[in-house]
Amino acid sequence: MLLRLAVAVLSFVGSVLSQATPYTDPDNGITLWGFTDPVHHVTYGYVFPPVAANANEFIGEIVAPIEAKWAGVSPIGSMLHSLLLVAWPNGNSIIRSARYATDYVQPTVMSGPILTDLPATKVNATHWKWVYRCQNCVSWSTADGTSTLPVDGFGAPAWVFSTVGVDTPSSVSSTFQEHTDFGFYGFDFSQAHVDTATYANWAAGGTGGGTPTITTTSTTTTPTQPPVSATPYDYIVVGAGPGGLIAADRLSEAGKKVLLLERGGPATWETGGTYGPAWAKGANLTKFDVPGLFETMFSDSNPFWWCKDVNVFAGCLLGGGTTINGALYWIPPYSDFATTTGWPSSWGNHQPYTDKMKARLPSTDTPSTDGKHYLEQSADVAAKLLDVQGYRRLTINDNPDQKDHVYGYSAFDFIKGKRGGPVATYFKTAKARPNFTYKQYVYVLNVVRNGAQVTGVKTNDTSLGPDGIIPLTPKGRVILSAGSFGSPRILFRSGIGPSDMVNIVKADAAAGPNLPPQAQWINLPVGYNVSDNPSINLVFTHPSIDAYENWAQVWSSPRPADSAQYLNSQSGVLAAASPRLNFWRAYSGSDGKTRWMQGTVRPGAASVDTVYSYNASQIFTITVYLSTGITSRGRIGIDAAMTARPLVTPWFKDPIDKAVLIQGINDIVANIKNVSGLTLITPDNTTTINDYVNNYDPASLNSNHWVGSNTIGTAGKAVVDENTKVFNTNNLFVVDASIIPQMPMGNPHGAIMSMAEQAVTKILGLVGGP
């Protein structure tokens, strides 16, 4: 536990998150270190007794506008296995409790912490305020050991906020729906301490005397740095996800001088990562290497790999999404790059690029090194269900253009039983070249430009150049590969995008001054036209299924024979991620358009909702997605905290998308009775498929497959042209999921990589470059 904490603490030193600052509450004179979220205007503050006192408590407050129906904090910054504090107004009083969650579901009341309300706790016409002492709150025990706040170091506390009231406001144990917003900020806990006497006074209900007794040990003067001279590059690639890795590899292969910048750190063992399960100690394997640990990305108490300033799941480390994803890898069909899916006609012949990708990174549907399939019961049961519906079994990636009424084993880009992806292949070859430079933990804020001409990038690292600016060589180019949320944010911060977004940047004290003059702003539809697969989970039981303890044991206590087999030869159950079978079917909608449905089958389930009892050892899930052909679109952007987020969610905006998905689900479940012993438990037989889909938690429709925020196309309608160059710029390009105009047929990273191969070829062929 301590080791995991250390990792989290380190990764936030010098983080670009907004930082907590000291302030004195005018109502009680208590000085706290806190942060006011610029979107909802809620203030979250903490103050601790001296580090040396080794006390297990702190004082905190939440000051919220009355629009906040409830709000909460996680001082350690994660939801699972963590102390959570929630509060809301009820008439003139504040109802509050400590909560605890072991899964991303309703957190229940936590025993242990002792909460005492302190002076100035109140509700008035405009605000509610909870000031509290929290005892037994610096350390708490979890299933795995003890968690401790880094009181003498850095952290990233989280806040949650909701505009939807709790179910029973008068009850401290009230249930409530998932928060409507959340965020993080940087916190130097080591500063947030006062002397013993001052703390004791406040903790006992005393007021005043805050400011003069603050002990500030830090020096506020910046150490004088030697003048830095920056190295110019032919190509600066921003972001080491699949798009950026392929671009950087091919550009350096072509002899260009390339700099790849990544905000996160290493992940797999080969790249310097060390975060692994105890059972693999000494085996040079991390969480990111072992395919069977995929489901634990979502159940870890310290998930340092998620981007803290993106409001949906996104991987912020070397490899981007491909380091934390399920590694489902689909060779793209023709339609993934056809004019019918929004591509310029110059993109139609994807085959040479797809072949280049396959040559570097083959797919496998037998990821275990012994060539055998393991834990295949859910695949066998689902196959029986599909057989009676006229589906054919095939090797999916041998027949990429056959996507109607087909099923086959799940295909991955694992290599020798370990995570492969672009990091184990493209990054490896790039790194060996002397003209390729990789820098991690570097956050790119914006591009530096003079009108249409980009001259470099501004980073948060002043050791790389004056003001953190890294220049281009005279004909140099910048390629943004920061992902569907990251690249739009960099564009907004560079004065490129709709004026509402650029104006948010302008209003930000740190980002505003870096914008070019308003006359140089470039108005493009950045953030519009995004799509993501809507997806619905169906949960079944069948007596033949081995639900594998719902993947809950694989990190701390896997089945001994399976971990031994994996350590010995990277074979067995743990050599694959959870999916076992995939299928596709084409549907014609009432609008005459064709939409494709995809299914992914796996043992276990994220959640079960049934009035009946069931055998949890026999559960499996079919996730049903709608992919190519969906017409719904949403919008992504930034808020005043510079957090990137969906502004308009993209699922089911067109009712025909929803109707087609409902039809597809009805077809899947139509033949349940033909498979003896098969029972649908979520939804169960008290809920119709229609009601189930209509009442589905909208956030759960997210498949993390966002595309389209910098869509490729024609001037006036798109963000990048057919060479992936940003319109109205000379030398700024985008190569990542954001340029893809339509949902690809399958989980997208195969299509993204083929796209990157083609994009980098076009960029190299474009005259005027280095």
Ligand SMILES: Cc1cc2nc3c(=O)[nH]c(=O)nc-3n(C[C@H](O)[C@H](O)[C@H](O)COP(=O)(O)OP(=O)(O)OC[C@H]3O[C@@H](n4cnc5c(N)ncnc54)[C@H](O)[C@@H]3O)c2cc1C
């Ligand atoms: C939980 C999850 C599961 C998924 N499962 C699958 C799957 O099984 N199969 C599949 O095909 N797809 C899957 N996906 C989707 C897939 O991983 C993404 O579509 C893909 O990674 C997107 O690639 P990208 O290059 O556009 O961006 P990303 O992979 O997001 O990479 C962007 C990179 O840029 C870096 N970056 C961002 N901003 C900055 C900045 N300002 N400065 C410096 N660096 C920056 C990030 O740290 C990151 O490394 C999954 C995604 C998630 C989140």
Ligand SMILES: *[C@@H]1O[C@H](CO)[C@@H](O)[C@H](O)[C@H]1NC(C)=O
């Ligand atoms: C820049 O930001 C990254 C990502 O948040 C962080 O890891 C790094 O420490 C920061 N660098 C500096 C010099 O502050």
Ligand SMILES: *[C@@H]1O[C@H](CO)[C@@H](O)[C@H](O)[C@H]1NC(C)=O
């Ligand atoms: C209500 O309380 C808040 C927080 O202390 C304060 O800022 C605000 O001015 C108060 N409003 C009124 C109407 O008194």
Ligand SMILES: *[C@@H]1O[C@H](CO)[C@@H](O)[C@H](O)[C@H]1NC(C)=O
């Ligand atoms: C870059 O590296 C490639 C491959 O190693 C080499 O052929 C090329 O000459 C190098 N170019 C420069 C400018 O160093």
Ligand SMILES: *[C@@H]1O[C@H](CO)[C@@H](O)[C@H](O)[C@H]1NC(C)=O
């Ligand atoms: C792990 O890596 C170390 C250092 O690279 C190496 O010496 C050791 O042999 C490796 N161990 C295994 C089990 O591969």
Ligand SMILES: *[C@@H]1O[C@H](CO)[C@@H](O)[C@H](O)[C@H]1NC(C)=O
């Ligand atoms: C499925 O079961 C029904 C009866 O429940 C039967 O009429 C039908 O023929 C079966 N279909 C197949 C393809 O076996």
Ligand SMILES: *[C@@H]1O[C@H](CO)[C@@H](O)[C@H](O)[C@H]1NC(C)=O
């Ligand atoms: C993008 O979205 C806008 C606004 O919804 C729409 O007018 C435009 O046609 C879309 N462009 C493309 C290329 O789909």
Ligand SMILES: *[C@@H]1O[C@H](CO)[C@@H](O)[C@H](O)[C@H]1NC(C)=O
């Ligand atoms: C639940 O399923 C498991 C695995 O199939 C089986 O061993 C067990 O007996 C079942 N339990 C009950 C109560 O039926």
Ligand SMILES: *[C@@H]1O[C@H](CO)[C@@H](O)[C@H](O)[C@H]1NC(C)=O
């Ligand atoms: C509904 O499902 C339950 C549990 O599987 C079963 O016992 C019951 O018979 C079913 N009812 C109907 C009407 O099918």
